[in-house]
Amino acid sequence: MSSRRVQILVALVLTALWGAGIYAGHANGHLRFLDRLEATLTDLRTLARGVQRAPDLVTIVAIDDTVVKRGGHYPLPRADLARVVDAIAQFKPKVIAIDLLLVDRGAGLGDAVLARSLAAGPTILAAAAIFPTASSSVARSGGEPLTALPQAERFLLPLPAFADHAEVGIVNVATGQSGSPLSVPMLFRTGDKVELSFPLRVATRALDKPLTIAPDHLMLGDRAVPTDTDFALPITYYGPRRTIRTLSAQNVFDGTLDRAAIENRIVVIGASVAGGGDFFPTPFDSLMPGVEVVSTAITHLISGDGILRDRKVHIADALAAILLPMLLVGLLAWRRSTLGLVAAAAVMVAWAALNLFAFTHGVWLNAATTLAAAVPPVAVFAGVQLWAGNRRTQYLTAQSRSLAQFQAPAVQEWLARDPDFLAKPVRQDAAVVFIDLSGFTTLSERTDPDTLQDLLKAFHALVDKSAVSSGGMITGFLGDGAMILFGLPRAMPDDAARALKCSIDLHRAVQDWMASLPPSIRDQLDFKIGAHFGPIVASRLGGSHQHITATGDTVNVASRLMEVAAQHDARLALSDRLLDAADFLGDPDSTLRGPLRTQVRGRSGTVTVWFWRDERQPGQAAAEADMAG
Template sequence: MRRPSLQTLIALILTAAWGLSLGVAHLRGDIPFIDGAEATLTNLRNTLGGNRQPPDLVTIVAIDDETSRVAGRYPLPRATLAKIIDAIGVLGPKAVALDVLLIDPGDEAGDAALEQSLRRTKVVLAAAGIFPESRQRVADDSKEPLARVPSALQFLEPQPRFANAASYGVVNVQTDKTGTPRFVPMLFRSGERIAPSFSLRVVSAATGEQTTVISDRIKIGDHSVLTDTGYLMPLSFYGPRGTIRTISASEALNGQLPETAIRDHIVVIGATVTGGGDVFPTPFDPVLPGVEVISTSITHLIAGDGLVRDRNVRFIDLYFAVGLPLVVVGLLSWRRSTIGLIMVLGVILIWLAVNVSAFKQGIWLSAALPIAATVPPALLFGAAQLWLDRRRATRFAEQSELLQRIQAPGLAEYLARDPDFLAVPVHQEAAAVFIDINGFTGLSEAIGPAAVRELLNGFYNLVDEEVTACGGAITSFMGDGAMILFGLPQPTPDDPVHAAHCCVRLADRMRGWLASLPQGVASRIGFKIGAHFGTIVASRLGAGDRQQITATGDTVNVASRLMEVAAGNRADIAISDDLLLAAGRASAPFKEGRLEGPIETAVRGRTGSLTIWLWRSR
């Protein structure tokens, strides 16, 4: 397997493992480190959904500032509470929910009056649980459903005389890190004791139906309420305070309650008085009264219009936590380009659309979980790819530099830009120049390999410098000689002139180099140069794993043979008449020495004669 594929496979496996671990933890309950993000995103989705009109099921009778002024104080005297309950009771409500804790005894007359009112009307009282933390979190990993309900240290229950006159339920709600009520637990436990919630008790009293606990839901008669882990019912607020119809309790004391708002409704009595402290921040109102939070949960239980977040929804969250990061990382590995980023953005937008649409339909899919599952792997994978790309770029730069050393610079640049350069042979005009050291074979036998290597290095450096300066391309070094082309990678009209310049410069440099060698070495060697201009076939020769860019054809063969002509005539350079004509016989390079010709000469391996010119240094 290729390394990029293996790296991608490892990244996808790690990404899936990360998403799966988060998803499994999410199945057991909320994850603390993403709870705050989920709260913020849930508030945002609530706000995007806007206000909703609640079903006409619940009426709030608020103990507000006006009520406390009429009663003379707050908290209200028990006798005053009794009057309010009696005024409501005569109008025929389905049930009355008193969201007021009656845990301490009051004056006897007031308590007696309240007890009698409770016996005359179907009233549900509020109890409260004391928890070790302000937020009631389900932390038990037991598979027994009832073991996962919020566990209180103790319950604060109404006075026995009131508890005997009415039923009661626990009124606590569960908030998130922002303090927003996010769930209403349907059940609470304290030790071995299980107690129903205030909202559940109110709905049971109003409908006259028994409640049944099932593994993932609460049944009220034939009506099922899907619940989250630990029998938590998610809340979906309708709007700011007053969205659920609210009437001042002072109207009950003044005998002005509207019958249409009370009859056949559930009436919730609770405090909205300034400074009462029972308020919560919500997406629509920073100080929503607690009595409206409770009224919202009661409405959800009856109407079934709350959010659905049960085990099935959490499984969908798990699938998104695994699937979304896999798709994103897969796309990043497949197309690391603008198209790939656009595709990733498209996938994320599709997921967002699905998430928001589901929320509007009452299905609470987690938004923070897929984000937490996707962002770290995507960032780490992207950073790893950038690091690997940087390493590849460094390696390619090193290879390019090495290629420049091995291959002619112009040819290396063309190969880098066009990998198919000369994959198909090309016929074109070019000048071919050959240079060779005379007597090198005998010398190398005498001076040994180390000295030979040093000698050849000096020769190669000399040839490379002069050819590069003249714009030629060394297609190969052949032992003690070199083949040079002018016309690769692209032919130009000046190729013959540049070849002529190169021949003369090579001759001058070779004379200077030979003069710098020890006398015993310099006296045994010389040099010869042959040059010709004509049509060549430029191509790659060799198998697919090892190829060499070179030129073939009669022009190349003639240039090579002209070195023998130069050596036979004791000249520095043998130049074909074709090259001299193309460069111009009055060409400046040849004015620096003696140019002799034209001479008709035979070339080994070629029929007929060839017109050449000989050049000797002055």
């Protein structure tokens, strides 16, 4: 397995472990900051879903500011509350639910009057669970299902005079860190005692169905009520306050209570007095009366339109927390480019759309946990990818610089476009120039190695400059010599002309350079150049480390022309084929001697050679170049 595959596999495993750890940590009561994020995201999804029409099952009779102004004080006197209950009972509701804590004795005969009113009809009273901390503590241990219930310190129950004539339910709601109620616990316990919630009592009485507590849900008769793992009912709001039908209790005192709003309905009596304290922030309303929150839960239980967040949904959340980050990391690893980023972004958009779609259709998939599981590993992996990409770019740039030292720029560009360039040998016409320092071997026997290295560097720099400026390709430095090829990556009409120019430039540059050397070195060195034009075979040689070269008679003749130059006391020998192909008309600062028909070593037949001589003084070319600059 390649190193990259191992790295990707390790990244995927670590990503999966991270996602599993995030989900497990949050599910076990840690990472509470995710609750605030989830509450915010839930509010946004609720707003995106928009206001919905509430099932017309519940009527709220609100003890509001109008009622308080009439009576002059709050809480409402027990006798007045009894009057409200009596008026409602006359219209035969299914059940009267009183969302008021009747835990203190009232003044005068009011308690007795209210007790008689409660005894006249099906009534549910609110009680409160008192917890040792500000929030309910929930056991997360395994075992019996009821061990996961909110553990109350004690229950604050209505006075016995009232409780003897009505059923009692716990009215507490569970709020997130944002203060918005996200669920309503259906069951509470203290010690060995279990109490039903206020909404559950109301729904059970209104439906007249037996309640069964299953391991992970509730049953109202034969209808299942999905709940969260701690038997809490997730709630989602229909809209702002008064979305659920709401009447003022003042209608009772005015004698204008609407029978149609009461008869055969669930009636919830509760307070909506400004400054009363029983308000909660919700997505649609910053001050939602607690009685409407409770009524929302009752409506969910009766109509079955609540949002689903049960064990199966939590399994889906766990899978999303593990698989989504792995998919994103896999996409970034698969395509380390814009395509990978676009694919990962598309997956995130698709996940967000699916999450919103599920929420608007009654399934509450956790968003905060999945984001916490996905964003950090994806950000880290993308950062590592970016760093590795920069390192690779630097490496490739360094390689390109190194290649530039061995291959002509035109050949580099050609290889980048066509990696198979010269994979098969190509026969074509080309010009070949050879240059060699004579006397260098003898000089090396008595000269310091560092000095020799400096000499070679300077000589190679001159050759490289002349070759590049003429558009030639150095196929290789042969110690104290070099071979320059004109005709790659493709043959050009001026290959011979450029080879001739290169030969002359090399002659003058090396001549001036040698004139600048110390006499002890200059007197031992000389140079020879041979140039020829004709057919060659260009190819790539080598296995894993290849180089481009040319072979054939033209190459051999160009090399042997250096010997011919030495034999005739010349430094530059040019074949007549090169001069003809270059269409050379002469140079006022030079002379041509020849033609000479001669044989070259290792070849039958003759070659016509011309010897080029520079008529300028050594250093004149450099001086003219400086003046031109």
